[in-house]
Amino acid sequence: MKASIKKIISIITIAAAAFSANAQTAAQIFKASGSPVNPKVAISWNKYYDHAGITEICKKIAAAYPDLAKVESIGKSFKGRDLWVLTITDFKKGDPSKKPGMYIDGNIHSNEVQGSEFAMYTAWYLTESFNDTKYIQELLADKVFYIVPTINPDGRDSYFHQPNNGSSPRSGVIPVDNDRDGLVNEDPYDDLDGDGNIVSMRRKNPNGRFKVDPSDPNRMIQVGPEEKGDYEFLGQEGKDNDGDGLVNEDGYVFEYDPNRDWGWGWQPNYIQNGAYKYPFSLPENRAVMEFVMKHPNIAAAQSYHNAGGMILRGPGDPNDLVTYNGADLQVYDAIGKKGEELLPGYRYLVVYKDLYSAYGGELDWFYGGRGIFTYSNELWTPYLMFNKDATRDPQDNASYQFDRYLLFKDAFIPWHEFDHPQYGKIEIGGYKKNFGRAHPGFLLESDAHRNMAFTIYHCYHTPRLTIDSISEKDLSDGLKQVTAIISNSRLMPTHSNQDLKYKIERPDLITLSGAKVIASMIVENADLNISSEQKTNPETINVRNIPGLGTVTVRWIVQGSGTYTITVDSKKGGTTSKTR
Ligand SMILES: [Ca+2]
Ligand SMILES: [Ca+2]
Ligand SMILES: [Ca+2]
Numbered sequence: 001m002k003a004s005i006k007k008i009i010s011i012i013t014i015a016a017a018a019f020s021a022n023a024q025t026a027a028q029i030f031k032a033s034g035s036p037v038n039p040k041v042a043i044s045w046n047k048y049y050d051h052a053g054i055t056e057i058c059k060k061i062a063a064a065y066p067d068l069a070k071v072e073s074i075g076k077s078f079k080g081r082d083l084w085v086l087t088i089t090d091f092k093k094g095d096p097s098k099k100p101g102m103y104i105d106g107n108i109h110s111n112e113v114q115g116s117e118f119a120m121y122t123a124w125y126l127t128e129s130f131n132d133t134k135y136i137q138e139l140l141a142d143k144v145f146y147i148v149p150t151i152n153p154d155g156r157d158s159y160f161h162q163p164n165n166g167s168s169p170r171s172g173v174i175p176v177d178n179d180r181d182g183l184v185n186e187d188p189y190d191d192l193d194g195d196g197n198i199v200s201m202r203r204k205n206p207n208g209r210f211k212v213d214p215s216d217p218n219r220m221i222q223v224g225p226e227e228k229g230d231y232e233f234l235g236q237e238g239k240d241n242d243g244d245g246l247v248n249e250d251g252y253v254f255e256y257d258p259n260r261d262w263g264w265g266w267q268p269n270y271i272q273n274g275a276y277k278y279p280f281s282l283p284e285n286r287a288v289m290e291f292v293m294k295h296p297n298i299a300a301a302q303s304y305h306n307a308g309g310m311i312l313r314g315p316g317d318p319n320d321l322v323t324y325n326g327a328d329l330q331v332y333d334a335i336g337k338k339g340e341e342l343l344p345g346y347r348y349l350v351v352y353k354d355l356y357s358a359y360g361g362e363l364d365w366f367y368g369g370r371g372i373f374t375y376s377n378e379l380w381t382p383y384l385m386f387n388k389d390a391t392r393d394p395q396d397n398a399s400y401q402f403d404r405y406l407l408f409k410d411a412f413i414p415w416h417e418f419d420h421p422q423y424g425k426i427e428i429g430g431y432k433k434n435f436g437r438a439h440p441g442f443l444l445e446s447d448a449h450r451n452m453a454f455t456i457y458h459c460y461h462t463p464r465l466t467i468d469s470i471s472e473k474d475l476s477d478g479l480k481q482v483t484a485i486i487s488n489s490r491l492m493p494t495h496s497n498q499d500l501k502y503k504i505e506r507p508d509l510i511t512l513s514g515a516k517v518i519a520s521m522i523v524e525n526a527d528l529n530i531s532s533e534q535k536t537n538p539e540t541i542n543v544r545n546i547p548g549l550g551t552v553t554v555r556w557i558v559q560g561s562g563t564y565t566i567t568v569d570s571k572k573g574g575t576t577s578k579t580r
């Protein structure tokens with residue numbers, strides 16, 4: 001009796017242990033190169049998270065790594081959701097607001113969701129890899145990341161939780177009367193079969209221009225000019241809800257474009273389709289703008305979109321062409337071309353030239369309004385399906401082949417019959433909303449990592465200032481000349497051309513303290529002894545810019561002997577000092 005009770009208890013104990021052991025022990029794991037081996041915060045990167053999921057992940061990262069991560073809200077969305085920012089840096093090494101900053105956001109377009117996972121992956125990777133990766137330790141000692149996983153949480157949740165297709169909604173959720181009949185959202189898409197997806201409607205028609213691909217019943221192909229088809233398309237799933245003779249003419253799919261709302265080159269709706277009321281009329285964009293204004297140390301930015309496999313830079317507005325000149329383009333091109341190497345299938349392109357003209361876009365405000373070197377990556381490219389060029393068109397056969405052989409037909413809803421109130425007997429079918437623009441799960445982590453690597457490279461090349469040398473020369477009458485060479489060892493200058501042109505940020509300040517300064521100057525050419533004197537406040541020399549991969553030379557005439565300190569204070573280049 002006793003023995004059997006013991007036995008039962010031990011079985012229960014073993015079962016309980018097995019049940020609670022939801023993670024492997026460290027001894028069972030062999031580290032894969034370049035990945036955190038046994039992360040404190042376990043996250044699967046082969047799925048998507050809604051705003052509640054994002055909130056939980058941000059809080060877990062901040063709780064697990066208080067010396068590396070902090071989470072706070074930068075404002076509220078239209079519906080009152082918090083816009084979280086993760087500040088990632090080595091908080092034990094210096095004041096974060098004085099380190100060059102890299103800003104990252106995602107999901108400005110509601111359906112362009114994976115930028116949020118890519119942004120969170122970056123925060124997760126930087127914190128989880130910190131302890132055993134020297135490169136990350138050095139990076140976070142010098143730099144700070146501001147990561148806002150979604151700047152459109154209302155739209156994100158509506159994309160996930162409401163019936164949609166892969167392209168809807170692009171807008172946020174503020175109601176708009178699209179067709180000006182006095183009603184809002186009176187005729188949206190309709191999820192006729194209640195499966196959460198909006199797909200296509202087709203109907204048998206002896207004069208139709210489409211037929212079923214004989215090798216794949218999911219795929220519709222357009223018939224040739226001398227061929228007869230047997231199907232017609234009736235558009236996206238839905239019906240005429242308000243009986244005005246139009247189907248799905250007023251929903252929240254595209255009413256305004258949050259990426260036409262930014263205060264640089266903004267144009268009203270009749271010129272720029274999608275502009276809302278006035279620059280920063282959307283609360284989410286306004287919160288981002290205010291955050292960026294309060295963080296002048298932000299020198300670099302990335303705003304993730306989908307899709308197409310692009311590393312985009314501005315201008316979106318061709319009127320800004322003049323500002324993307326000379327030194328700035330060299331920086332943009334060097335980083336952008338490195339991106340093409342790190343991101344197979346992605347191309348480095350210019351918005352206005354390679355895409356379309358767009359006014360009031362986020363990346364133009366970041367660069368135009370704040371002088372910040374900014375890219376927008378269009379995430380996911382059909383190239384990733386078979387690691388070769390393919391079109392973005394979901395009707396392309398490559399998508400069907402990929403779905404069939406790699407996703408085992410999980411991406412497509414097979415055509416099935418439906419009795420439509422207006423069209424009669426129809427069929428409904430097509431790709432689910434999670435395919436075509438969003439990554440399939442098994443490719444999500446891989447491309448998140450590559451895009452993160454690109455943002456790390458981008459961040460690495462924000463300015464890094466050091467006082468290279470301090471030399472002295474005795475002059476007569478107890479005076480001496482102190483000459484300092486300040487170098488910037490990274491690609492980015494402390495002030496972009498745009499910044500210099502519009503005097504966005506104050507000059508860099510190079511101060512000699514601890515000695516009596518009689519005069520100071522910037523040495524323009526040491527060999528030819530050409531310099532320009534700064535007549536007022538000679539202790540602190542104002543330098544307009546410290547160029548990327550370049551130096552500035554400054555000189556003071558000081559009286560007396562003793563130690564003194566030289567301090568460099570740059571908004572986007574950080575601070576550094578040396579005592580002598
Ligand atoms: Ca309406
Ligand atoms: Ca449906
Ligand atoms: Ca209607």
Ligand SMILES: [Ca+2]
Pocket residue numbers: 187188189190238239240241247248249
């Ligand atoms: Ca409808």
Ligand SMILES: [Zn+2]
Pocket residue numbers: 109112305306
């Ligand atoms: Zn977009």
